[in-house]
Amino acid sequence: MKKLLVSLLFCTASVSVMAQRAKVASADENLKKQDLEKAKADIDAALQNDKTKNEAKTWLVDGKILEAMGTKQKSSALAVEAYNAFKKALEIDPKMKEAILEMNQPLFNVYATIANAGYADLNEQNWDSSLINFKKAFEIADFYNGKNLGGTIPTDTALIFYTGYAANQAGKKDDAFTYLKKAADLQFKGEPALYVILGQLYEEKGDQANWLKTIEQAKALFPKDKRFNDMEMAFYSKTGKSDELLAMLEKKIAENPNDEAAVLDYAIRVDNLANPRDERGNDAPKPANYEELIKKAEDAYKKAIQLNPADATANFQLGALYFNRAVVFNKELNNLDSKQQTSPKAKELQTKVEGLMNQALPFFEKADAGFSAKVSNLDTSDRQTYESCLYALQKIYAIKNDNAKVEEVKKKLDALTQK
Template sequence: MKNSFLTALSALTLLGATAQDLKQAEKQIDKKDWAGARTTIDQVTSGDKGAKDYKAWYDKGKVYSQFATDSALKGQVPGANMVALDAFKKSYALDSSKASIAAVLDNKYAYIANLYNTTFNETYKIFQKNDFAGALPGFVNTNEIGRFIYTQHIGLTGLDTVVTYYLGFCYMKLEKNDSATFYFKQLADAKVAGQGFDLPYRWLVYVYSDKKDWDNAQKYAAAGKALYPKDTYFDDVAIQMLKDQGKTDELLKKYEDVLATDPNSYEHQYNYGNTIFALVYGVDKKPAGYQELIQKLEAAFTKCTQIDPSRPEAYLALGKSHFNQAVSINDSLKTIKGTTPADAAGKKALQGQAEEQIKAAITPLEKVFGFYDSMASMKTAEKSNYKSAISLLGDCYRYLDNKEKAKFYDDKYTAADSK
């Protein structure tokens, strides 16, 4: 009986010591003796009794929150924010009702909310320096704190759009595409919109298009287009899909729909013209509606020169189109083998048409020449365009029997490789 009595006495003494230590920690907290409170509360929660006490864990969260958020204490305890979060989680797990009451009494959840605000603000400063690898762990921590705040009905929403965006952005910059897709999908699936939030939709369209997953690419392109109707980027997925599938008629119709909404898109006008160019000139047999198609492609390239006169590729395409028509007309002369006055008149009319096309080709081709000729050096694509233009100009002037001009451009062609 003596041994039993001593055992019971020992247990009561231990219980009393634990309760006493918790009171001591709370007195230290009241006095803002945060270092002392930290030592005491760590001892309390490491004991069997304290480990089961919601209040002990809540007070530990409170103390470490102070080390994480107070400017005078920050840095003294690395990772204090996540230690605090872990303590708050344990407190709520033991008794969510009492823990919540304690948090409300502490200035309406201030110690928990401050963890979120401070972690985000400090991380954002790192992000602003374009240190995406350095910012990523902070946004992960902010998100974890935020999810706790949400699940305990303290605040925030089911989807923290800002933090989710920055998580996706950091992963994207770090080329961790699967993780970037994971977070951006959350935003896109929730149809989040607003300035800057077009990026998740653009990213998903890019990723799925690259994988040739056209169902998902079109899904997010449609979602993005609905929220950002003036952004023609989201039309590109349908355009690319139709290109890959070789559906030329549908592709042209899609371009026309896009251009009806945004006629000043240089890229779409140019690509529309190029698509028709290949359809008209890249085949042995003229397609149905040949003349109408030529009018459309030349209208598209002409529009490009109006949108941005400083870009030479549309001028080159126009010059090529007129030159190709001259060649086609000239070839048709060979089909007139008769010598009657009607045959002679037909030949003369065709020769006149061919000459008109040659003259029409010269104007845009000389624009291209003027653009490149003054350049001291050129990239491979630029040199190719330059040589193409001067070669055609030499042929044009030969056709017009202007030998001097033809030689001028022939000499330019010979010297082009030295640029």
């Protein structure tokens, strides 16, 4: 009887295991029918059994069900559970035959669901959650690519950048630096903000060589983005290396005296050195050699216009040089008290203001003609420049009491700002 009893116990255990394996098979079938609730109930029963809870197949099916649920609900939490289940399956059976056929696409979907959740958090400015999801997505990609599942998740430079961006916004500077540096090393071109932030991080680290290298890389990738000229000016100003910059630029001009783009770039850079701004964009104190720098900038703008008289940007920049100087003298004039308003000093300042405004006017008008001729095709940077040009023209015409011209410019401004 004892032998018979033992035999019956073994038989009962075998039937129990078979029943639970049937639950795994049933869960798989219900998954194929998209009956996810039944599928999950079946697989949960198998996971609670001491025998089947340690089988790779059980965890594989659990992962597939969780992936389907997570993808349908766009739930990063369910996707993470699916990832953990797939991981568990391969821990139990690293050479699992079903993995390539049954885990490949679901695991990629898990990666995509979690990455997309990171982007959703980013849009909502939930920086910490975004960072967590992005980092988990990279973890999954590394896992997927290391398991020979019949495919690879390619390097996503945009995701690398946005992970660094989220980290920076969350105040996680070390994470930000790691990801942003990697994105820059991969020459990411999708967002110039990468190089703005990375440059700031190098500045904070006191790494002048890489700070400048990042700015130069950004200028090569985004030649029309004026922020990087400003960053370069700030670099040389903060590091006290303006002489090195001038020497470098003047050498370049000497080698290419008829290169209009190089001449104009030099003029703008020198103009910015003469008129530095702080990190908030406010006027900073003028350098000791202000007059020398302004004269160099003025001569270079004139040279650029000589090389290309119709260049709207060059004409605007020279007009702005005169106009900005007039504004400085006008502020000085307005700061005089009532008794000084009729003094020789006031008359001298008034003469300077009027003279500089008159100098600026023809260059602004030439720039207006150039920009208006291609107004429908202006990029964001040129559109902003044109808008500044029109505001300056409106101001000058108002000072001259030329109301007809003021109205004409106002119509152009209204049309430009409505586009």
